[in-house]
Amino acid sequence: xxxxxxxxxxxxxxxxxxxxxxxxxxxxxxxxxxxxxxxxxxxxxxxxxxxxxxxxxxxxxxxxxxxxxxxxxxxxxxxxxxxxxxxxxxxxxxxxxxxxxxxxxxxxxxxx
Numbered sequence: 001x002x003x004x005x006x007x008x009x010x011x012x013x014x015x016x017x018x019x020x021x022x023x024x025x026x027x028x029x030x031x032x033x034x035x036x037x038x039x040x041x042x043x044x045x046x047x048x049x050x051x052x053x054x055x056x057x058x059x060x061x062x063x064x065x066x067x068x069x070x071x072x073x074x075x076x077x078x079x080x081x082x083x084x085x086x087x088x089x090x091x092x093x094x095x096x097x098x099x100x101x102x103x104x105x106x107x108x109x110x111x112x
């Protein structure tokens with residue numbers, strides 16, 4: 001189950017978050033190759049973030065997935081999620097950072 005956690009210093013009060021959730025879910029599912037019903041998206045606003053020495057609109061996101069992550073997938077996620085945040089929250093793509101973590105890359109096997 002891919003999980004996308006987005007933190008931004010933008011105040012989300014009064015912002016229609018549904019389109020962000022919908023577009024991010026579809027993007028992650030499509031790019032990673034997982035069904036939408038397995039994608040979790042968390043969006044947190046009004047987080048204290050300084051980027052390049054200032055507090056202009058910015059976002060930090062992490063995505064965790066069990067497989068499906070390649071260099072091209074990372075590039076596509078950064079570009080697509082950056083476009084969504086720029087369109088919906090006016091966060092310039094140059095002020096968006098995405099950390100990608102593939103839980104299977106380390107060779108860890110869960111016995112649960």
